[in-house]
Amino acid sequence: MxxxxxxxxxxxxxxxxxxxxxxxxxxxxxxxxxxxxxxxxxxxxxxxxxxxxxxxxxxxxxxxxxxxxxxxxxxxxxxxxxxxxxxxxxxxxxxxxxxxxxxxxxxxxxxxxxFQDIFENFMAGVLIMIREKMRIGDYIICEGVEGIVESIALRETHVRRNTKELTIIPNSILFKNPVKILTDQDKRRHEIIAGVAYDTDLEVAREVILKAVQSVEQVDKDERIDVFACEFNASSVDFKIRWWSGSKPRAMHESRDSVIRSIKRALNQAGIEIPFPYVTQTFKEPIPVTFSEPVSFAGKE
CATH class of the missing domain: 1.10.287.1260 (Helix Hairpins)
Known part of the structure; x- marks a missing residue:
């Protein structure tokens, strides 16, 4: 043992x-x-x-x-x-x-x-960096997120919103979904709708609107300015007005503000009405009107 x-x-x-x-x-x-x-x-x-x-x-x-x-x-x-x-x-x-x-x-x-998601974002980041479009400083819109591209890393892209909030977007989202790049060019086309009354001479109204847009400083005079009669609306004949200006959001807001004010001022000076919506009620039979007290339609002396 x-x-x-x-x-x-x-x-x-x-x-x-x-x-x-x-x-x-x-x-x-x-x-x-x-x-x-x-x-x-x-x-x-x-x-x-x-x-x-x-x-x-x-x-x-x-x-x-x-x-x-x-x-x-x-x-x-x-x-x-x-x-x-x-x-x-x-x-x-x-x-x-x-x-x-x-x-x-x-x-x-x-x-x-x-780590499939990590490698997917990594490869998407490489491909985004290689392609020419979407540079740092561009203003983009993608999947409800819009703002200025601050940085592009291998896995994520930083987008600064107009409210100064920072949004971090995985690169795979930017690579697989449509991305609208507003600042790809220095200029882009803007448009608004302006309506005039039905009794207005449309040729006169068109010339007034065209000259008003041409007088705006922010509008690019080298590009074509379009004023098209586009629709018979409920209370007006509508013109679609298109012009070229800066591509950044700030430039867009400034040019739209100046164009709208210039058109309004020019139509007022020309005596052309920008109508309110009119509503006309029609009835098949006369509607009886009764008064609780006698009404005199004659003017008082």
Missing amino acids: NDPIDESLNAIDILIRQLLSMWEQAIALLPSLFIATIVLIVTWIIARFASRIADNLTDKTNMRASLQELVETMVRLAIWIVGLMATLTILLPGLTPASLIAGLGFGAVAIGFA
């Missing part, structure tokens, strides 16, 4: 030998750990200087700000990938770059399923 004391001594001896073995392995790993730390520090320094060099080089070109940020990010990412692979190879000598890449390939499938 085994002695319990001997068994306890054997277990302690095995534990001590395992701890000593682990200590020796840790001591043996210290040089590799030191070298790996140096490699990480060097990688950080190189990535930082490479980012500055890339920034200086892209500043000398006509490259868009979003594309410059993409180039800098890709340079840093490439350097860090190489540095981390070198660090793992130092810490695990049996790990070769080929086996590491193969392992990353299998792991990427699992990671891709787990």
